[in-house]
Amino acid sequence: xxxxxxxxxxxxxxxxxxxxxxxxxxxxxxxxxxxxxxxxxxxxxxxxxxxxxxxxxxxxxxxxxxxxxxxxxxxxxxxxxxxxxxxxxxxxxxxxxxxxxxxxxxxxxxxxxxxxxxxxxxxxxxxxxxxxxxxxxxxxxxxxxxxxxxxxxxxxxxxxxxxxxxxxxxxxxxxxxxxxxxxxxxxxxxxxxxxxxxxxxxxxxxxxxxxxxxxxxxxxxxxxxxxxxxxxxxxxxx
Amino acid sequence: xxxxxxxxxxxxxxxxxxxxxxxxxxxxxxxxxxxxxxxxxxxxxxxxxxxxxxxxxxxxxxxxxxxxxxxxxxxxxxxxxxxxxxxxxxxxxxxxxxxxxxxxxxxxxxxxxxxxxxxxxxxxxxxxxxxxxxxxxxxxxxxxxxxxxxxxxxxxxxxxxxxxxxxxxxxxxxxxxxxxxxxxxxxxxxxxxxxxxxxxxxxxxxxxxxxxxxxxxxxxxxxxxxxxxxxxxxxxxxxxxxxxxxxxxxxxxxxxxxxxxxxxxxxxxxxxxxxxxxxxxxxxxxxxxxxxxxxxxxxxxxxxxxxxxxxxxxxxxxxxxxxxxxxxxxxxxxxxxxxxxxxxxxxxxxxxxxxxxxxxxxxxxxxxxxxxxxxxxxxxxxxxxxxxxxxxxxxxxx
Numbered sequence: 339x340x341x342x343x344x345x346x347x348x349x350x351x352x353x354x355x356x357x358x359x360x361x362x363x364x365x366x367x368x369x370x371x372x373x374x375x376x377x378x379x380x381x382x383x384x385x386x387x388x389x390x391x392x393x394x395x396x397x398x399x400x401x402x403x404x405x406x407x408x409x410x411x412x413x414x415x416x417x418x419x420x421x422x423x424x425x426x427x428x429x430x431x432x433x434x435x436x437x438x439x440x441x442x443x444x445x446x447x448x449x450x451x452x453x454x455x456x457x458x459x460x461x462x463x464x465x466x467x468x469x470x471x472x473x474x475x476x477x478x479x480x481x482x483x484x485x486x487x488x489x490x491x492x493x494x495x496x497x498x499x500x501x502x503x504x505x506x507x508x509x510x511x512x513x514x515x516x517x518x519x520x521x522x523x524x525x526x527x528x529x530x531x532x533x534x535x536x537x538x539x540x541x542x543x544x545x546x547x548x549x550x551x552x553x554x555x556x557x558x559x560x561x562x563x564x565x566x567x568x569x570x571x572x573x574x575x576x
Numbered sequence: 577x578x579x580x581x582x583x584x585x586x587x588x589x590x591x592x593x594x595x596x597x598x599x600x601x602x603x604x605x606x607x608x609x610x611x612x613x614x615x616x617x618x619x620x621x622x623x624x625x626x627x628x629x630x631x632x633x634x635x636x637x638x639x640x641x642x643x644x645x646x647x648x649x650x651x652x653x654x655x656x657x658x659x660x661x662x663x664x665x666x667x668x669x670x671x672x673x674x675x676x677x678x679x680x681x682x683x684x685x686x687x688x689x690x691x692x693x694x695x696x697x698x699x700x701x702x703x704x705x706x707x708x709x710x711x712x713x714x715x716x717x718x719x720x721x722x723x724x725x726x727x728x729x730x731x732x733x734x735x736x737x738x739x740x741x742x743x744x745x746x747x748x749x750x751x752x753x754x755x756x757x758x759x760x761x762x763x764x765x766x767x768x769x770x771x772x773x774x775x776x777x778x779x780x781x782x783x784x785x786x787x788x789x790x791x792x793x794x795x796x797x798x799x800x801x802x803x804x805x806x807x808x809x810x811x812x813x814x815x816x817x818x819x820x821x822x823x824x825x826x827x828x829x830x831x832x833x834x835x836x837x838x839x840x841x842x843x844x845x846x847x848x849x850x851x852x853x854x855x856x857x858x859x860x861x862x863x864x865x866x867x868x869x870x871x872x873x874x875x876x877x878x879x880x881x882x883x884x885x886x887x888x889x890x891x892x893x894x895x896x897x898x899x900x901x902x903x904x905x906x907x908x909x910x911x912x913x914x915x916x917x918x919x920x921x922x923x924x925x926x927x928x929x930x931x932x933x934x935x936x937x938x939x940x941x942x943x944x945x946x947x948x949x950x951x952x953x954x955x956x957x958x959x960x961x962x963x964x965x966x967x968x969x970x971x972x973x974x
Contacts, residue, residue, distance in 0.1 A: 403846055427833060430843050430855045451829045454822055484858035488865070489901060 348394035421466035446472035471510030485560035584645020629666030653689035675716030868906035881944035889916035
């Protein structure tokens, strides 16, 4: 039997906190070793309770903004091996990009409603504790559909299947997991990924945790353009 | 030549233009009046001198105004000032009784043109006026001792006082009128802001009522159903009802998330305009691109006005324009400016009802201290532009 996953839960909402603890009691392989209700408590718990993984709300006291993301950044330095899954009510990709800014290994970004499916949540916690990444599919789908809507988007150079594969890569799935989901061989997935990364000019030999961030950043950039500083054409005269 | 002057003249702010005209007219009028008295009357030499001063002042003013296309608003101001100085010095030289009036005449251009001068021109004008007023007063005291011709000086004083008082009255009346109009505009735009805010709140209330709340009520019915099913031992049915509950709950969560974002997007509060707009552009049903320079954070009022105005423009482009591409441009130097341009079918701005979304956008931008312009014509696409003049800039003259 595998050792149970040691989990620190940080959530300021009492109802949700109690609910998650109760849900996880049904799983022998997960043990909640500490709960925290704000940013400082979370950092203390991460120091003292020796967790394998942290499940944290994005928005907690003291500022009720992005404590979860900031805690994840801090923990990357103090506890590099510790996995962090951030639960969020925001489907905007910006926060996910912040979370993986310093690498996506051992990081997860899930919409809060995912806790309703406890099996999925526990699988994500395991994945992240083992150094993998999990990015909520709503976030990735939003990026992909926005990128595809852009006229002459570079995404249009990908085949339908390749776009599927890229989506799964951005969600943090391993080649094996993608192969299983799409019912193809590992080898086929590898070929697709090489082809995608060549077509999009992304470094194809990057390790798994790099390619998640690379894919997310790429997808994000497809929908946003920044001109060089200078005048904005057409708005100069008033 | 005539159109050259006309174009330059048209660019000067109307109030300043009107004052320059009144000033020139009264100067020419009083010159003519004195000339008539001089020709009909006993040819007093004093009158001759004052007349020469008035003619000189008129020439200076008219010549200065003729150069308006080159010199612009500061040129108009300095022409007025120069004419006033000629009048003051000349008048006091020949008729020291005029000194209080001369001081007043030198002050008027400064009072009237104050809003139209930049910092440097204003400093220059203040220095000129200060020095001149002092000199005029001193000159008058010095000349008073050696002057003569008492009755004629009283006459010229009487004529000039009449003209100057009329000019001052007109100027003051205009300023009061202006203030009154501004106050009226302000009252109107405040009530428009309140109306727009009310409309937004009403639609929010509707969305909450018809959406999330209905769903939650439905879910509480389902919950009691589940309880009954469990009591009756119909566990399969109960499980199905629970699945249903779970789905309904997800939909409610999504609706609330969208509503919350519609009230005030967290990204806007935390990361500012560019990031929030990029996210909004991604969600837009018509492909939208954000072209923006890195931008400093603006005041919350300006940020939310710009954000929601652009959002509305984006939604309008998606709903009405048939455009296949929208471009959002954001620009911060020297003033915050934005433009939302679509490639759609466009419309005639005069034909849309003024109560619609365009008014809401305009009111929002104006309340935050900006101006909004809509450029559209059938077949031309639509461009919405907003501009926020800096506080140090000229006052919002419209």
